[in-house]
Amino acid sequence: MIADKLLNQLTKVKRTGRESWIACCPAHSDKNPSMTITEKDDGRVLVHCFAGCSVDSILGAVGMTFDDLFPERVADPYAPTKPERMPFNPRDVLAAVSTESLIVALSGSQLANGEPLSEENNKRLMLAVERLQDAARICHAD
Numbered sequence: 001m002i003a004d005k006l007l008n009q010l011t012k013v014k015r016t017g018r019e020s021w022i023a024c025c026p027a028h029s030d031k032n033p034s035m036t037i038t039e040k041d042d043g044r045v046l047v048h049c050f051a052g053c054s055v056d057s058i059l060g061a062v063g064m065t066f067d068d069l070f071p072e073r074v075a076d077p078y079a080p081t082k083p084e085r086m087p088f089n090p091r092d093v094l095a096a097v098s099t100e101s102l103i104v105a106l107s108g109s110q111l112a113n114g115e116p117l118s119e120e121n122n123k124r125l126m127l128a129v130e131r132l133q134d135a136a137r138i139c140h141a142d
């Protein structure tokens with residue numbers, strides 16, 4: 001099973017369903033499990049950190065890549081060549097860009113009103129910028 005490879009590298013793994021687990025996120029200091037891992041029927045493995053870590057950073061923390069989350073395809077020499085599918089849904093990326101741009105706008109208008117950003121809000125702003133750059137990168141726009 002594909003999820004095993006990832007689960008073996010995680011701590012406090014607990015099964016929450018037939019093909020789903022929670023575990024401590026390896027990408028941030030996580031004392032209580034805040035990451036979900038789900039293996040879909042088609043073999044794909046989805047990971048999500050509720051603290052907001054990107055899938056990239058989660059995989060990077062355990063030395064894995066996106067390819068490790070997808071089942072190996074059996075090469076069929078007679079299959080017609082299909083355009084390569086992207087490992088993300090463009091709508092999800094646009095939704096994230098929309099949310100993150102709102103954070104940037106709110107921070108900007110607060111600063112324009114002469115109010116300094118709290119440390120927490122400044123961190124959130126930096127996260128938004130990081131996510132916007134990630135979005136551009138996974139779409140090969142930069």
Ligand SMILES: [Zn+2]
Nearest residue numbers: 025028049053
């Ligand atoms: Zn995390």
